[in-house]
Amino acid sequence: MSVPLLAVRNLSVRFRLKTGQTLQALTDVSFEVPAGETLGIVGESGCGKSTLARTILQLVTPTQGTVEWQGQTLNPHDKSSMKAYRRAVQCIFQDPLDALNPRMTVGDIVQEPLLALRPELGKAAIRQRATELLQAVGLESGMHNRYPHEFSGGQCQRIGIARALSVEPQLILCDEPVSALDVSIQGQIVKLLADLQRERHLTLLFISHDLSVVKALSQRVLVLYLGRIMEVADTARLYAKPLHPYTRMLLAAIPLADPLQERARLAKITVGAGELPSPLNPPSGCVFHTRCPQVAAVCREKVPALREIGDRQVACHYAAF
Numbered sequence: 001m002s003v004p005l006l007a008v009r010n011l012s013v014r015f016r017l018k019t020g021q022t023l024q025a026l027t028d029v030s031f032e033v034p035a036g037e038t039l040g041i042v043g044e045s046g047c048g049k050s051t052l053a054r055t056i057l058q059l060v061t062p063t064q065g066t067v068e069w070q071g072q073t074l075n076p077h078d079k080s081s082m083k084a085y086r087r088a089v090q091c092i093f094q095d096p097l098d099a100l101n102p103r104m105t106v107g108d109i110v111q112e113p114l115l116a117l118r119p120e121l122g123k124a125a126i127r128q129r130a131t132e133l134l135q136a137v138g139l140e141s142g143m144h145n146r147y148p149h150e151f152s153g154g155q156c157q158r159i160g161i162a163r164a165l166s167v168e169p170q171l172i173l174c175d176e177p178v179s180a181l182d183v184s185i186q187g188q189i190v191k192l193l194a195d196l197q198r199e200r201h202l203t204l205l206f207i208s209h210d211l212s213v214v215k216a217l218s219q220r221v222l223v224l225y226l227g228r229i230m231e232v233a234d235t236a237r238l239y240a241k242p243l244h245p246y247t248r249m250l251l252a253a254i255p256l257a258d259p260l261q262e263r264a265r266l267a268k269i270t271v272g273a274g275e276l277p278s279p280l281n282p283p284s285g286c287v288f289h290t291r292c293p294q295v296a297a298v299c300r301e302k303v304p305a306l307r308e309i310g311d312r313q314v315a316c317h318y319a320a321f
């Protein structure tokens, strides 16, 4: 068996709030990401997607569990391996303008990580690489001396992508990279990411609450609910036959383009709806049981293990292939 590029093992994150309460943001999350894969991570707001991203980026210290990179457990005290990791793993965030320094030109923004992490290349080569990268993401060379506020949201996200690519990362963590963009622009950025992933043999972790965007880009999808994994499956199989009731609920919530189909879809959404419980006081047993249309007594009492069912992993007492 080859070693996965990234592995998350039994990761739990608890936040202690100023009120003295404890918020369990992630519970026992484990998965592997082989090199070259695009793994989509989906779930509603507050399910722990960003906490997972921040823990992988070592910006949040897990309460339990580990993050492994190329088979080695990351150790924040090991400065040289952390420096290599920070170069190998780059990120793209939701608000592209927010992520760019407003006082720097676009050319300088793309050069900055290289000047910090690869100074040995020399200024001329770094300038040349920035020019090539901006072209690769679809920005003309005349734009390099302009500032971020002069660009649209989609163009700013292209600049963010060029910056992330500058240090030749192996993995790019995309946290809701198109959520702040117009729908028409979203498709362009998703296509750009898919092209770059293929051309540069990148590994992508693509976090989104939007299942249609995830479907377009990911080979495999991991569904999170209240900090726990509910289902992990190959994308085509998950969308064709969701096994977890929560995955079915998420898929039923995707609006349909055809108005007649859309009306029929809305009419059907009566079961499984309801408010997301507070992570300060998560339900006992299966955390989804308060919204599950198939809830039974065992679901209120026993946490379902994430188990292999057919071609995937599902955490549901009653899921069957």
Ligand SMILES: Nc1ncnc2c1ncn2[C@@H]1O[C@H](COP(=O)(O)OP(=O)(O)OP(=O)(O)O)[C@@H](O)[C@H]1O
Residues within 6 Å of the ligand: 015, 016, 017, 023, 024, 025, 043, 044, 045, 046, 047, 048, 049, 050, 051, 052, 209, 279
């Ligand atoms: N630093 C923190 N301190 C306390 N609670 C936090 C912190 N960061 C996140 N949380 C809480 O952890 C839970 C998971 O949040 P997280 O941002 O990871 O979810 P998310 O799925 O990314 O949601 P969204 O899409 O809204 O960003 C939420 O209840 C959130 O309020």
